[in-house]
Amino acid sequence: MKVLIIGSGGREHAICHSLKKSDEIKSIFCVPGNAGTQSIANNIDLDIANFGLIKKFIKKNKIDLVIIGPEKPLVDGLVDFLEKNQIKVFGPNKFASQLEGSKIFTKNICSKYNIPTAKFGVFKNKINALEFLDQSKFPVVVKSDGLAAGKGVYICESKHQSRKAVNEIFNGKFGEANQVLIEEFLNGEEMSFFIVSDGKSIKNFGTAQDHKKVGEGDVGPNTGGMGAYSPSRLENNQLERKILKKIIEPTLQALKDMGVSYKGFLYAGLMIVKNEPFLIEYNVRMGDPECQTILPRLKTDFFEIINAVINSKLDQIKIEWHENKSLSIVLCSIGYPENYRKNKEIKNLNKINLVENEFLFHAGTKVDNSKIFSNGGRVLNFVAVSDSFKKSRLIVFKLIEKLNWKHGFYRKDIGFKVIN
Numbered sequence: 001m002k003v004l005i006i007g008s009g010g011r012e013h014a015i016c017h018s019l020k021k022s023d024e025i026k027s028i029f030c031v032p033g034n035a036g037t038q039s040i041a042n043n044i045d046l047d048i049a050n051f052g053l054i055k056k057f058i059k060k061n062k063i064d065l066v067i068i069g070p071e072k073p074l075v076d077g078l079v080d081f082l083e084k085n086q087i088k089v090f091g092p093n094k095f096a097s098q099l100e101g102s103k104i105f106t107k108n109i110c111s112k113y114n115i116p117t118a119k120f121g122v123f124k125n126k127i128n129a130l131e132f133l134d135q136s137k138f139p140v141v142v143k144s145d146g147l148a149a150g151k152g153v154y155i156c157e158s159k160h161q162s163r164k165a166v167n168e169i170f171n172g173k174f175g176e177a178n179q180v181l182i183e184e185f186l187n188g189e190e191m192s193f194f195i196v197s198d199g200k201s202i203k204n205f206g207t208a209q210d211h212k213k214v215g216e217g218d219v220g221p222n223t224g225g226m227g228a229y230s231p232s233r234l235e236n237n238q239l240e241r242k243i244l245k246k247i248i249e250p251t252l253q254a255l256k257d258m259g260v261s262y263k264g265f266l267y268a269g270l271m272i273v274k275n276e277p278f279l280i281e282y283n284v285r286m287g288d289p290e291c292q293t294i295l296p297r298l299k300t301d302f303f304e305i306i307n308a309v310i311n312s313k314l315d316q317i318k319i320e321w322h323e324n325k326s327l328s329i330v331l332c333s334i335g336y337p338e339n340y341r342k343n344k345e346i347k348n349l350n351k352i353n354l355v356e357n358e359f360l361f362h363a364g365t366k367v368d369n370s371k372i373f374s375n376g377g378r379v380l381n382f383v384a385v386s387d388s389f390k391k392s393r394l395i396v397f398k399l400i401e402k403l404n405w406k407h408g409f410y411r412k413d414i415g416f417k418v419i420n
């Protein structure tokens, strides 16, 4: 099998790493990839927005299967385009990807199928939104509709903050905006819940908790994710049944009722309030860094799962997990998520000798003249798996200290709810 992976983050490096273990995989290509994927795959420098060029490459190199990591190409319809060209691809199509691409699309499904979520209103102009805020109780959550890479969501403690949020969104901070969403604030604990679907059946694909805020103690602006641990401390059979029955199954049914079956990973961002799940958002892919954190716990051959989805045979396999605790920490460029510098050399990578259950996945890195440089805000992901979260975190700390990269910073409190 020749597989091509779209993306360049830690998630895609972790996917490459897992695929590599399968005997079925002969070669892996990564578009565009990073310095980490380059050591196991062939990085191909193509613009992932240029579907035509990607197709040409796939046909010329006789690629058997494409796996899409990030949301943008999914939302833009890369799956539909490749399938139309008889290319096998893992991921949901453009219609289904609206679950992530449009918060309002998802909210409408929630209303119609009684899926528990925060109460909300959709406002098509600034005046109506501001009028609504005049009568609201705070906090409220103000959201732009489309993709905003983890930004575009404002938790507002006061009328002043919420008015500012509405103004920024309608003034185009996240691209042209025709509507905003104003939501009730849910007070609970967050959980990332993953399933994989082949359009006919679904299987659980692990749980995790991500730390989205940049600062220790979960403060400061949102980021793509500063570190995660898996499994979530909230995981239990009763809650899992509720999530499937009240949230996942009705969502997939809604898509079916609109004539679409869901293929790929689905990531439900949940707020758990007194053991009851509420949907905050869907992502139509694995999370990053949740993917890097969850995959090391997977016992089943990863490619077997991908292959089962492609061939609509997911019901014929069993997905098994190790009973251990995985924790990841993201090493970021100083300044992230605001302005940060790129092109800083990462020197001590050769000093990192990983043993079993230790992983280093690259995110924003690139190779230049045999040297490795930073190339993004989130640069490296260190992951360790052991019999306790505390131990896993200590292992990760040691690895990061050994690297001693002076242009980076990281949160030292990842997993604070499950450690101490």
Ligand code: AMP
Pocket (backbone or CB within 6 Å): 118, 141, 150, 153, 155, 183, 184, 185, 186, 187, 190, 212, 222, 269, 271, 280, 281
């Ligand atoms: P989203 O991009 O919709 O996942 O929102 C980003 C983050 O904002 C979430 O991970 C939550 O921490 C927070 N958030 C979003 N919506 C709500 C809500 N209704 N109540 C409380 N927190 C929320």
Ligand code: GLY
Pocket (backbone or CB within 6 Å): 210, 224, 225, 283, 286, 287, 288, 289, 290
């Ligand atoms: N870690 C959050 C996300 O992947 O959206």
